[in-house]
């Protein structure tokens with residue numbers, strides 16, 4: 001039988017090894033386990049608190065909300081900040097600011113050429129036409145880029161995470177035309193709030209935090225030879241613009257809403273009355 005002090009136990013956990021394993025996984029695990037041992041000791045974490053935490057993690061995993069928690073605790077934004085610091089250190093030209101993907105992206109949305117309609121009749125909310133160009137950092141238009149766009153429905157919920165919506169509802173891929181242009185019609189989405197009565201809301205309530213995001217539209221813009229851009233644009237005027245639970249908003253990504261009347265050629269998008277236009281170009285860094 002072996003008797004250990006806390007430190008002897010930690011050293012043994014961290015040094016125990018019968019195969020080479022993966023050195024990087026060992027390094028990261030050792031660090032996290034050491035930090036947790038220390039937190040339990042420093043904060044005098046009681047058995048019921050420890051097991052309540054384990055139970056919460058198990059429920060979190062089963063709920064599929066891990067990505068909400070990483071975003072809400074700032075990890076997604078941290079990773080973006082670090083990427084941009086690496087860009088600056090390497091002297092790489094900046095493109096459109098990136099913003100976090102979030103946990104609600106679904107690959108494989110229907111593809112159209114040049115333009116798409118995301119919503120359907122009867123129209124919800126304010127009709128939106130968003131359009132612009134994809135360019136590289138030298139200003140050259142990128143034809144054939146794929147603009148993958150997704151946003152929440154009028155209740156702030158995303159298809160594939162909401163049983164009331166069809167698969168790929170409000171999700172499309174648009175291939176830019178010869179001038180690098182894209183255009184889509186949809187409606188201005190509302191903000192998002194974390195689901196109530198869930199492991200995520202449980203933690204946020206205990207932290208005294210809200211779980212709201214301001215209204216936004218997500219993009220993943222990809223093209224041959226260029227670095228894929230993950231970003232979001234924000235709708236101006238939202239209460240949570242500077243108080244996003246996921247810390248994802250950025251100065252350069254709040255768009256301007258331009259009231260307009262439909263020019264010729266908008267029939268194909270079903271736009272035949274005053275609508276709101278948003279112009280936004282995406283600039284992609286070299287791969």
Ligand code: MBD
Pocket residue numbers: 068071100101102103104192213246248
């Ligand atoms: C969202 O809609 C979102 O965009 C992020 C980043 C996190 C949770 C919900």
Ligand code: FE
Pocket residue numbers: 102104192216218
């Ligand atoms: Fe979102």
